[in-house]
Amino acid sequence: xxxxxxxxxxxxxxxxxxxxxxxxxxxxxxxxxxxxxxxxxxxxxxxxxxxxxxxxxxxxxxxxxxxxxxxxxxxxxxxxxxxxxxxxxxxxxxxxxxxxxxxxxxxxxxxx
Amino acid sequence: xxxxxxxxxxxxxxxxxxxxxxxxxxxxxxxxxxxxxxxxxxxxxxxxxxxxxxxxxxxxxxxxxxxxxxxxxxxxxxxxxxxxxxxxxxxxxxxxxxxxxxxxxxxxxxx
Numbered sequence: 001x002x003x004x005x006x007x008x009x010x011x012x013x014x015x016x017x018x019x020x021x022x023x024x025x026x027x028x029x030x031x032x033x034x035x036x037x038x039x040x041x042x043x044x045x046x047x048x049x050x051x052x053x054x055x056x057x058x059x060x061x062x063x064x065x066x067x068x069x070x071x072x073x074x075x076x077x078x079x080x081x082x083x084x085x086x087x088x089x090x091x092x093x094x095x096x097x098x099x100x101x102x103x104x105x106x107x108x109x110x111x112x
Numbered sequence: 113x114x115x116x117x118x119x120x121x122x123x124x125x126x127x128x129x130x131x132x133x134x135x136x137x138x139x140x141x142x143x144x145x146x147x148x149x150x151x152x153x154x155x156x157x158x159x160x161x162x163x164x165x166x167x168x169x170x171x172x173x174x175x176x177x178x179x180x181x182x183x184x185x186x187x188x189x190x191x192x193x194x195x196x197x198x199x200x201x202x203x204x205x206x207x208x209x210x211x212x213x214x215x216x217x218x219x220x221x222x223x
Contacts (some may be wrong), residue, residue: 029211031117042201043156043213050209059209090155099208101146103155 002102003027006091013112014034019078021107023091032074032093033101034066038086043090049074081111114139116204118214126222131189135202135215138183142204145178145185146211150199159200160187192221 003082013019023032033056034046045058055066063085063093067075078085091104115138117195123130129211137145143164162169162176162185171178173192178185199218203211 028174033210040215043203043211044214045210045212048210059212094208100158100161100205101211102158103148105155 002029002090002093002095004093004102004104006089006104006107008107009105010108012112013081014112015082016080018045019081019109019111021076021089021091021102021109023074023076023104025072025093027072027093027095028071029096030071031096032068033089033092034064034074034076035092035103036060036085037090037106038087046076046089075103083111085109086111114142114212116202116214118159118202118217120217121215124220125192127192127194129192131192131196131219131221132188133179133187133200133202133216133219134184135186135204137204137207137212139204140180140183141206141216144205144208145162145176146203147174147176147187148201148203150201150216152198152210156201171192184204192219192223194221197220197221 005024007022033048035043044060049068051057065077089107094101118135149159150156150181173190175188199216200215202214205211
C-alpha cells in the first residue's frame with residue numbers, strides 16, 4: 001500500500017466548522033494528491049503537491065486549501081465545511097521510481 | 113484540460129465470459145494510462161497500466177490496448193470470475209501525475 005495512511009478515517013462535522021484531513025507517507029515520494037470521490041462523479045482531483053511548500057490546484061479546488069510543510073505529510077483543510085463537501089477523500093502518491101500512482105485508504109467525511 | 117470518457121457505466125457478464133471496458137481521452141499529450149479496480153468500501157487498486165510507447169500489455173487474465181491515433185484505450189478481462197466484480201476506473205495523464213479519471217464501470221460477474 002505504498003506506506004500511505006490517512007487520518008481520521010471517518011469524521012462527522014457540522015456545517016461551518018473547519019476540518020483538516022491528514023495524509024502521511026513513509027517513502028519520501030515527491031508527488032502527493034488529494035481526490036474526492038462521489039457517486040456519479042468518479043474521482044476528482046482537489047489539489048496536489050510536487051514538493052515541500054509546492055502545491056497547485058486541481059479541478060475541484062474551491063473551498064479547499066492544502067499545506068505541505070514536510071515531505072511525508074500533506075494536509076487538506078476545509079475552512080468552513082458545507083454539506084456539498086460530504087464525500088470520501090483519498091490521498092495518493094506517485095511512486096518516484098515507478099511513476100505509478102497509489103491511493104491511501106480514504107477518509108469518509110460527513111457534513112451535517 | 114484532459115477529459116476521459118468511460119463506457120459502459122455498468123457491465124454484467126456470465127462467469128467465464130470476457131469483459132471489455134473502453135475509454136477515450138482528449139489530450140494528445142497524455143502518455144500514461146492506468147486502470148484501477150475498486151471494491152466496495154476500499155481504495156482504488158492499480159491493476160495494470162500502459163504507456164504511449166506500447167500498444168498492448170497483458171498480465172494473466174487482464175490486458176490493456178491503446179490506440180494513440182484514435183485516442184482510446186480498453187481493458188479486457190478474460191475468463192471472468194466472481195472476484196472480478198468491482199468498479200473499474202480508467203485514467204489518463206502526462207507522465208503519471210495529475211490523473212484524470214473516467215466515470216467508472218461497475219462490473220458484475222454472475223456465477
